[in-house]
Amino acid sequence: MDTLSRMRCFLKVVDAGGFSAAARELGRSKALVSKYVGDLEDELGARLLNRTTRQISMTEVGHAFYKEASDILTRIDDLKASVQNTHQAARGTLRISAPRSMGDDFINPAIMAFLVAEPEISIDLRLEDRFVDLVEEGFDAAIRVSEMTDSSLIARKLASFRATVCASPEAIARLGTPRHPQDLASLPCIIDNNYRYRNNWQFQVDGARLGVAVKGRVEVNSAQAARLAAREGLGFLRTPHIFVHRDVVAGRLVEVLESFHPEAQAVHVVYPHRRHLSGKVRAFVDFLSAWFADKRKRGEIC
Incomplete structure (x- = not known):
């Protein structure tokens, strides 16, 4: 168990008023909770709790550590929540690459409609007829009309163009x-x-x-x-x-x-990562899927 987890265990023992109560709240055995607190004391080289058969009490060092540890863990939890909210929310600047040949008549209307639907997202759109390196060049997503051969990218097919x-x-x-x-x-x-x-x-x-x-x-x-x-x-x-x-x-x-005419070509929206996909990218991919689906329903694309 890492130091932060041991600190949380120590705080839980103090707040619950004992090892047994803390163990019940944590869903761990009393022996394991006691071990975690003991490991923390060994790591610090100081006793934090006075233990008797009936009760526990914090030492002078324990009081000081409890206050500082509470502040540290609260700041960490707040930071984690802030990052998660920012990451999961549909906000921020979205860098997109798309073919110039598709821009004026097709991609631009979709992206402008997306901006209307997502007022907290800004767009940096680069229209150029080359395959950008999404990771190296810092793009969040790209629209490509081709067969997908790069297995490192996640691709969602949007439509087929004849x-x-x-x-x-x-x-x-x-x-x-x-x-x-x-x-x-x-x-x-x-x-x-x-x-x-x-x-x-x-x-x-x-x-x-x-x-x-x-x-x-x-x-x-x-x-x-x-x-x-x-x-x-x-x-x-x-x-x-x-x-x-x-x-x-x-x-x-x-x-x-x-x-x-040869077989129709597929158009994909591609992005680097499936795990921990940001809210802005997820919103963009979902919007494009719905927008292209509507175009298919109207018979404007295959």
């Missing part, structure tokens, strides 16, 4: 409807260079992956700019369906080559 190729009705009327992915090689395409394959678009043809080299007048690093370019008729765009869902529903963009 890709789509689309263009404006005007562009399709002018350029024609591609029937096979290879047709895109001779058509103007809008390239969002946030994505891994950039101008080498990936498709699934007869169970095999096919890469198609594409080109066009427009190359950007913004999903929003790419979508606007497609709406203006500047070419065909390959992008996650979530970014153009509203435009497709409204008829501003038309999907093509729908049967040739």
Whole structure:
């Protein structure tokens, strides 16, 4: 037993008025309680209690030790409670990393809604298309669209995103409807260079992956700019369906080559630790799960 536990045992014996009563309150044997107090006295090199067969009384040193020990343990208990309350409560600054390509149209609305729901949390959001080291760089959580291979991170799947190729009705009327992915090689395409394959678009043809080299007048690093370019008729765009869902529903963009897209990718929220998860991270993960679930229910994501 450590010193603090022995101190608590000593205080309990004094407060209960004897070893037997203290043992009952602690759920320990009288012999064990007596041993703990004896071990404390040995550690201190001083007798704290005078013992008789019927009663105990504190020595002069015991009186002084009782007062100081009470103050110390009270401060420790207060500190522990303060840390637990701060850790478990949804408050403080939350550092989050997310892909720039998802930021404007998808992540930002979710995070702003989260801030409205959790007024005691502040956000430090970094939008960048790289995998940050959460622990080394001090991030609380990250949003990632990929297969999870880092076993040191805890991941909760939020949704699956399928890709789509689309263009404006005007562009399709002018350029024609591609029937096979290879047709895109001779058509103007809008390239969002946030994505891994950039101008080498990936498709699934007869169970095999096919890469198609594409080109066009427009190359950007913004999903929003790419979508606007497609709406203006500047070419065909390959992008996650979530970014153009509203435009497709409204008829501003038309999907093509729908049967040739690879399997949907998963988006996860990841964080370093499951044990002693802070209140702010838990609130964020739970909120995102509910927010994405609502998007799925509305048919805006897979």
